[in-house]
Amino acid sequence: MQALPLSSIAVTHPPAKLNLFLELMGKREDGYHDIDTVMVAIDWRDQLRIQQSETPGVQLAVQWMPSLEIVARELGVDPDSDQGQSLLAIPDDSRNLVHRALVRFAEHFGLATGFSCHLAKSIPAGAGMGGASSDAASALLCAATLSGIPQDHPDLVVLAAELGSDIPFFLGNAATAWTAARAQGRGEQLTPVALTTQLNTVVAFPATSLSTAKIYSESSISDTPQPADAFIGALKTGDWGSIASHMCNRLQEPASKIAPQIDEILKSMWHLGLRGCQLTGSGSACFGLAESAIHATRLASQLRNQYSAVQQRGVRSDADRQSLPTARVVAASSVLVPASIQIE
Ligand SMILES: C[C@@](CO)(OP(=O)(O)O)[C@H](O)COP(=O)(O)OP(=O)(O)OC[C@H]1O[C@@H](n2ccc(N)nc2=O)[C@H](O)[C@@H]1O
Ligand SMILES: Nc1ncnc2c1ncn2[C@@H]1O[C@H](COP(=O)(O)OP(=O)(O)O)[C@@H](O)[C@H]1O
Secondary structure, three states: OOOOOOOOEEEEOOEEEEEEEEEEEEEOOOOOEEEEEEEEEEEEEOEEEEEEEOOOOEEEEEEEOOOHHHHHHHHOOOOOOHHHHHHHOOOOOOOOHHHHHHHHHHHHOOOOOEEEEEEEEOOOOOOOOOHHHHHHHHHHHHHHHHHOOOOOOHHHHHHHHHHOOOHHHHHHHHHHOOOEEEEEOOOOEEEEEOOOOOOEEEEEEEOOOOOHHHHHHOOOOOOOOOOOHHHHHHHHHOOHHHHHHOOEEOOHHHHHHHOOHHHHHHHHHHHHOOEEEEEOOOOOOEEEEEOOHHHHHHHHHHHHHHHHHHHHOOOOOHHHHHHOOOEEEEEEEEOOOOOOOEEO
């Protein structure tokens, strides 16, 4: 394969993920936990545009979609406040996983050229939705396409696992078209899981970001950890009620101690009729399953109305925020077709 001309732009739409099941199997000596999790990619997506540049190095520009103001309003935060900054300020330097992924890619493959990219964020950060990991996996695949390196080059998986535990899942989702996968080890040992039905979810992101490392450090391991087998059995039936009743997330307890609004949001989701309501990953986003895509859209709109009523009453103190949380709410389905890379 040949590198594409420098004028080519690779465009793709990295999806978010939800952890339908997450159990902690044990603590490891390297500071990580052995986990058993089942993740599904959903159609809540960022947008990434990458072009090669003559000079080495990575230039990254980041913005929110549809705009910073609209996302801040949905979250009920002032974008200039400390809370707004902590939720909405996405790094555009080497702290961004896209930047790190492209630098590692260029080093590893000995490229003389660099990359210039534009990342439009929609997936909340620090939400347990894997947005940064998905962006990084897409960046590796776009860089490979532009540089004439096959998408199934085995070194890409190695680079992905070095960059973060969740990145191999997104690489597999985009490169080999799986929608759901079981992830074991620290998250990098993947087995695709066939979905027999589309899952329809409502996802709510409370206006708070949680650190993955902090949530793991506050977690505890059950005396009798349950592997994902029974959950995967339920998933294979395609019956959303049975799937919902086998879901669990061992990180929910430590996350809701740090962010009590998680419990409030889960309660309001349950009252609306969503099932299997739980935290995704290390949070703070919560989700529940709905019977159909239409049902999910209707419930998402009802939930959004509840939270916007809270915002219109002008509730702003921290205590009020906890008892009457605000959240960004989206109806999202499991993706049937992975994000392709278009060349412009
Ligand atoms: C919890 C999960 C569930 O899918 O997702 P998120 O909530 O982050 O989206 C993942 O395990 C997160 O994976 P990822 O976000 O890639 O984590 P990493 O960057 O590899 O690790 C961040 C930190 O989390 C802790 N960590 C991570 C993974 C793991 N299996 N055990 C851990 O103890 C470690 O302290 C590590 O330093
Ligand atoms: N491309 C990116 N998009 C969003 N956040 C990023 C990105 N790269 C690095 N970050 C940083 O990583 C943090 C967590 O990323 P995210 O994937 O949202 O976390 P998680 O899924 O673990 O909750 C963010 O708070 C942000 O500071």
